[in-house]
Amino acid sequence: MKSYIILTLCLLVVASKSFGQGTTLSLWEGKVPNQRVTDEQETRRQDDIFWVGNVQAPALDVYLPAPRAATGKAVIICPGGAYHHLAYDWEGTDIAKWFNSKGITAFVLKYRLPESKSLVERHKAPLQDAQRAMRLVRKNAKQWNIDPSQIGIMGFSAGGHLASTLGTHYDEVLSTPQDSIDALSARPDFMILVYPVITMQEAYTHTGSRDNLLGAKPDTSLLDEYSNELHVNANTPPTFIVHAMDDEPVPVMNSLLFYQALVSNGVMSEAHFYPEGGHGFALAIGKGYLQNWPNLLLDWIDSLK
Template structure:
């Protein structure tokens, strides 16, 4: 082997090792193999479709995908991200990994949760399955605070659309036992330290409720009591975490009333809350980067997050 080829091989080897050493995303299963709660063995398979965005459906193995900022930039804060999709799909990059990378630019750990979507084929009591997964995800991240170089008392959640409903569900049902503990992780608190709700679905029984999310989560014939249980404006109390809400007035998919009614419930219970309603943006605007006004919402969020310290 010539000296040139040897040097080239050494360079490529070192370069590959560097990429591996500084790679920011790590995917971890939420549950030990064979111990996923409420799971039924079936022929249902997970589906990934990459078009304008990555859409994941029929999730079978819930995971967290962890993006960490450099240690020098880290604030100690972490945010678990719940992509939306009407409890039918997950808009996994648009409202997930893109958000995590954006948070990293501000020194915040971004952790995307690939949670199971309700399925009568592969689950029992499908209504509780997404909540089961995100309770576990919050506990798992808290258990790994030292490993991830984050503060265990500064772990928040962020949800978009139906993911916003799931986030508000966790924020109002974090202390309810909905699965049997399987290890030491499940002894930790599932309470988020703060919530960020982006054009969230909130109610399940009002005229402006999002029918798709309601039908996918609760079915078209919900069992008694579940519509109120998952109408999270009715579940707010003084232990609900501080909350930041963002919505657009012209949202035709999930009307702005969802954010308004949740904000009123927070204020009634003296929970610290901030809400930003933009005149336009429609539904599913994500980071809003293509609109000069709408794209200011993440900066408003970062300022609010700093105020929590």
């Protein structure tokens, strides 16, 4: 009897943990493109943030709202971490749960990080994973009660660079198509960029993110390729931007450059620049009127046709 009770309690704990974490889906079936077999292992570290590093098996964590509340909209979330690790709860699962409370389906993208020795071409891996994630969500849209024309990408800090890279390089062919999913569009229907790294140019870039993505001495062509303000055009998705003016690690000029490019190309966009907030504020809980930015975002999402 005692052993039965212990087993029952263990199963309840596991079930509770699984529900809280959402369902996890591998991005790729079979061989992951642009990756060789090594002895590297994913790392996980918990302090006041849950950090994931050295990702070897890119995946999507799926967070579904209650069916009765579902709006049909969805967002894929790219946590930040300077392309070195992922702030997985702070800029990932916490955000997904907030979206669920608003009837929006959310996905946290565990993307490969370019410092891994498993990668063949380091700078391509994050974008490959982001493209695949968008296509995978579109493939399963009906199953998840999602409108396939209302799927956005969101990113924080270096995750904002990845999100804006997808928004400006969604049709770039990075590897041989693996299956029918790769034939679907990878273009986001909208973008949400929160204190994003945008440019790789020396004056305003976040050096850590640039060096981790492109290496210590990248050539000019790579710097230009991943300076996303240079690749905005009329087909760039509508974009919502949030940044604090006193952000030291990632200067606000990153967002200003991208916003200027959006305006110049006639892309529907909205930007909120706060005088204070620093870097890495996520939902900005307890930070005065800065903590209202998610509500402004919700209003903007509701306004999208």
